[in-house]
Amino acid sequence: MSLPKAELHLHIEGTLEPELAFELAARNGVALPYADTDALREAYRFEDLQSFLNLYYELMAVLRTEQDFADLADAYLARAAAQGVRHVEMFFDPQAHLARGVGMGTVVDGLWRALEKSEERHGVSTQLIMCFLRDESAESAMETLEAAGPYLDRIVGIGLDSAEVGHPPVKFREVYEAAAALGLRRVAHAGEEGPPAYITEALDVLGVERIDHGLRCMEDEELVARLVRDRVPLTLCPLSNVRLRTVDTLAEHPLPAMLDAGLLCTVNSDDPAYFGGYAGDNFDAVRATLGLSEDRLRELARNSFVASFLEHDEERRTR
């Protein structure tokens, strides 16, 4: 039986399964450089974050219309619901679409078609988090925030993703300040491939409320103490870490040590179509491989709601 849980680290573009990619390619007359879904799946062998991102951005070419985004999100929500997800805070990457001539309205209105029916259809509540690509310029991020102006009533917050190393959080200080002034919640990927100092900087300079991944905090004892004291949630993605070789094997994943240290950990899927599983699959994998107790698994599920932007997180807010 799958535990009720919230998914807090999910890139909607990373839910594009090969079958849907080919269906959308045919619908939109887009040629994919793969013979079939098997050949495409063969390409899902990654060396690191960048090798994954190359394919992730390439396949986005099939997403052209509002209906494409609606179909993508609805397919994800159905799968997530089947694995016990009751609430999702969904990342999307507008710059990757704007660069291909697909407008902000197409993306947000398209996703919204699926999100507005999600509670009724799937029993899953939803929020949208707009991410900036950290390997693009700070000016581009600011322009993207401006382009999102008409849609801000449907966007709960901002995030920061894509290639981490060499693109420290401080690069985005101004856009995070502008987003905070607009009342947007703030999160950022940090400490996935980048150093623990990027986690500290995301907290101090960007004012983020959650750290996406944050795995490498374990290299800095003082940082761990701070994250524990301030109950800063970490949105971990164990299968992603294995596929992108952030950890060598799932058995060596630091999740048990992180829980023992008192960190507020959550388990999420990141890019489930590419990394071998949705939220429930990630829970099943850590249960099977890391030998977590039933109490620990319940703690992880409960943490996902505590760490969410739903309105019942008093436990964390009263710190």
Ligand code: ES4
């Ligand atoms: C991502 Cl796993 C990961 N890391 C950073 N950026 C991303 N965008 C989509 N998946």
Ligand code: ZN
């Ligand atoms: Zn991610």
